[in-house]
Amino acid sequence: xxxxxxxxxxxxxxxxxxxxxxxxxxxxxxxxxxxxxxxxxxxxxxxxxxxxxxxxxxxxxxxxxxxxxxxxxxxxxxxxxxxxxxxxxxxxxxxxxxxxxxxxxxxxxxxxxxxxxxxxxxxxxxxxxxxxxxxxxxxxxxxxxxxxxxxxxxxxxxxxxxxxxxxxxxxxxxxxxxxxxxxxxxxxxxxxxxxxxxxxxxxxxxxxxxxxxxxxxxxxxxxxxxxxxxxxxxxxxxxxxxxxxxxxx
Amino acid sequence: xxxxxxxxxxxxxxxxxxxxxxxxxxxxxxxxxxxxxxxxxxxxxxxxxxxxxxxxxxxxxxxxxxxxxxxxxxxxxxxxxxxxxxxxxxxxxxxxxxxxxxxxxxxxxxxxxxxxxxxxxxxxxxxxxxxxxxxxxxxxxxxxxxxxxxxxxxxxxxxxxxxxxxxxxxxxxxxxxxxxxxxxxxxxxxxxxxxxxxxxxxxxxxxxxxxxxxxxxxxxxxxxxxxxxxxxxxxxxxxxxxxxxxxxx
Numbered sequence: 156x157x158x159x160x161x162x163x164x165x166x167x168x169x170x171x172x173x174x175x176x177x178x179x180x181x182x183x184x185x186x187x188x189x190x191x192x193x194x195x196x197x198x199x200x201x202x203x204x205x206x207x208x209x210x211x212x213x214x215x216x217x218x219x220x221x222x223x224x225x226x227x228x229x230x231x232x233x234x235x236x237x238x239x240x241x242x243x244x245x246x247x248x249x250x251x252x253x254x255x256x257x258x259x260x261x262x263x264x265x266x267x268x269x270x271x272x273x274x275x276x277x278x279x280x281x282x283x284x285x286x287x288x289x290x291x292x293x294x295x296x297x298x299x300x301x302x303x304x305x306x307x308x309x310x311x312x313x314x315x316x317x318x319x320x321x322x323x324x325x326x327x328x329x330x331x332x333x334x335x336x337x338x339x340x341x342x343x344x345x346x347x348x349x350x351x352x353x354x355x356x357x358x359x360x361x362x363x364x365x366x367x368x369x370x371x372x373x374x375x376x377x378x379x380x381x382x383x384x385x386x387x388x389x390x391x392x393x394x395x396x397x398x399x400x401x402x403x404x
Numbered sequence: 405x406x407x408x409x410x411x412x413x414x415x416x417x418x419x420x421x422x423x424x425x426x427x428x429x430x431x432x433x434x435x436x437x438x439x440x441x442x443x444x445x446x447x448x449x450x451x452x453x454x455x456x457x458x459x460x461x462x463x464x465x466x467x468x469x470x471x472x473x474x475x476x477x478x479x480x481x482x483x484x485x486x487x488x489x490x491x492x493x494x495x496x497x498x499x500x501x502x503x504x505x506x507x508x509x510x511x512x513x514x515x516x517x518x519x520x521x522x523x524x525x526x527x528x529x530x531x532x533x534x535x536x537x538x539x540x541x542x543x544x545x546x547x548x549x550x551x552x553x554x555x556x557x558x559x560x561x562x563x564x565x566x567x568x569x570x571x572x573x574x575x576x577x578x579x580x581x582x583x584x585x586x587x588x589x590x591x592x593x594x595x596x597x598x599x600x601x602x603x604x605x606x607x608x609x610x611x612x613x614x615x616x617x618x619x620x621x622x623x624x625x626x627x628x629x630x631x632x633x634x635x636x637x638x639x640x641x642x643x644x645x646x647x648x649x650x651x652x653x
Contacts, residue, residue, distance in 0.1 A: 227630050227631060228630055251634070252633070255632065255633050256633065256637075256641065257631055295632060296632045296633070297630075297631055298631055340653060341648060341653035379644075379653045380479070380506065380647065380652055380653050381477055381546075382476060382504055382505065382545040382546055383544060383546050384504050384545070385500070385501060385544070388505075391644070393644075395642075395648070396644045396645065396647065396648035396653050397648075399591075399644070399645035399646075399649050400648050402591050403629055404590035404591065404628045404629050
């Protein structure tokens with residue numbers, strides 16, 4: 156199979172583009188491709204190209220774009236996943252799988268029961284790390300789009316953004332099966348599918364009472380069956396179930 | 405929340421039952437419960453009980469069953485997950501999440517591209533390990549049923565079992581989006597939901613040509629969207645999507 160590289164500068168057939176340094180290193184040192192090799196490039200904003208390696212030198216690889224390809228179609232519903240930041244590297248796995256499944260954006264959220272602060276995320280360069288994971292997940296899954304990792308925010312900022320329609324709604328906020336009556340089952344979510352929406356998934360310890368109240372004011376509260384799931388499986392299950400009822404699968 | 409223990413011997417209100425040794429140790433040493441403590445027991449075959457600790461001694465804990473509880477409902481469709489054994493401990497995670505989601509049984513399968521043999525699984529006590537994971541997943545998820553981990557088998561034994569209806573069919577075999585035409589989308593799977601079925605998910609390297617041919621003879625071949633997913637996310641995505649179209653969620 157032809158190797159495929161992420162190249163944000165790839166936009167027009169005929170152009171000669173430089174691969175980013177890490178992609179160039181992968182091309183040269185790992186795959187040992189040389190001038191004349193056929194490659195594929197995607198630019199992260201939906202463009203997919205055929206190309207031929209023009210020149211490889213220390214730390215650089217230049218590719219001539221020889222043709223445009225039809226990119227893998229994006230899901231019909233553009234889902235922003237607002238995921239409460241999980242412990243350790245579990246958030247990395249959720250970002251990876253959510254991107255491979257086709258989310259349009261990831262909004263990391265710090266909640267009352269998250270074990271991390273916005274300052275610690277910033278200091279740790281976590282957003283940049285999740286962006287690199289999103290690039291790698293787009294490569295693996297065949298997507299030509301790298302969904303943005305939005306600036307991490309507090310839960311109250313999330314509900315404000317939803318109220319002000321800075322994030323797409325009506326949002327679905329997923330809650331434990333033991334939660335209050337008045338929550339919806341997935342099958343209650345209205346047809347037809349929305350054009351875009353936000354899906355909100357909580358942390359290991361669940362939501363606190365204030366978050367549930369704030370969430371209920373701007374979201375549809377949804378449960379997924381009667382069994383408790385692991386926090387790190389929740390987003391994958393929710394996205395798969397939503398894509399299924401929206402006939403994406 | 406009242407602590408909940410797995411006790412296969414719990415069957416009738418009024419009985420005095422011994423917890424299995426590891427559950428007794430958890431009750432006594434970790435949770436430090438003593439005689440008179442209220443507990444909940446489930447027996448792994450759908451029974452859920454209230455109980456009171458009667459006596460705790462070295463390595464033993466006896467509980468009097470004081471009442472029956474309504475167990476968390478099982479899914480309406482009984483799904484046997486036939487999962488190709490994945491690398492390292494990834495299979496453990498799939499077993500855990502699949503049990504938490506509600507599968508009726510797990511059939512581990514060794515395929516052409518699995519990196520393990522049936523003999524190695526047996527030597528490593530992997531089936532017993534997956535059973536312990538299933539018990540722990542039933543505890544975490546609130547299920548009163550511990551689904552059986554069936555004896556691992558080769559892929560050819562799986563298709564034979566399906567052909568002889570030793571496993572429930574028609575089975576759905578999940579294949580890569582790049583697979584041949586003639587595969588179904590999830591939304592093509594016929595209504596109404598079956599009473600029981602088998603869902604077949606492949607290993608990291610995918611199916612080989614012979615497996616695809618054998619599978620196609622006894623299964624419906626299904627793709628899930630147009631993006632490639634990680635092998636260890638596939639079962640979770642497939643189960644969630646199926647439960648969604650079957651109105652389990």
